[in-house]
Amino acid sequence: MILEPSIxxxxxxxNSKYTLVTLSAKRARQIQNTKIHHVESPKAATTVGLALEEVLQEKLTVDPISQQENE
Structure with a gap:
C-alpha cells in the first residue's frame, strides 16, 4: 500500500513529524466540521489526507518560529 502524499x-x-501530525490532525477536524478544504483537485478520500494535501500544496503552513520550538 502506497500512501500519498509521501512523508x-x-x-x-x-520538517518535524510531530508538527506535521499535530497540524494535520487539527486541520482534519476543521475540514470534518466545516466541509471546506483548500485543495483544488483532491486525491484523498479522508479529511487527514485532505489536510496533508493542503500541506503539500503549501495552503496549510506552520510559523517557522513555532516549528523550531517543537523540535
Missing part, C-alpha cells in the same frame, strides 16, 4: 515530500514543507 518525504511532506517533510520538505514541514
Amino acid at each position: 518525504d515530500k511532506l517533510q520538505t514543507k514541514i
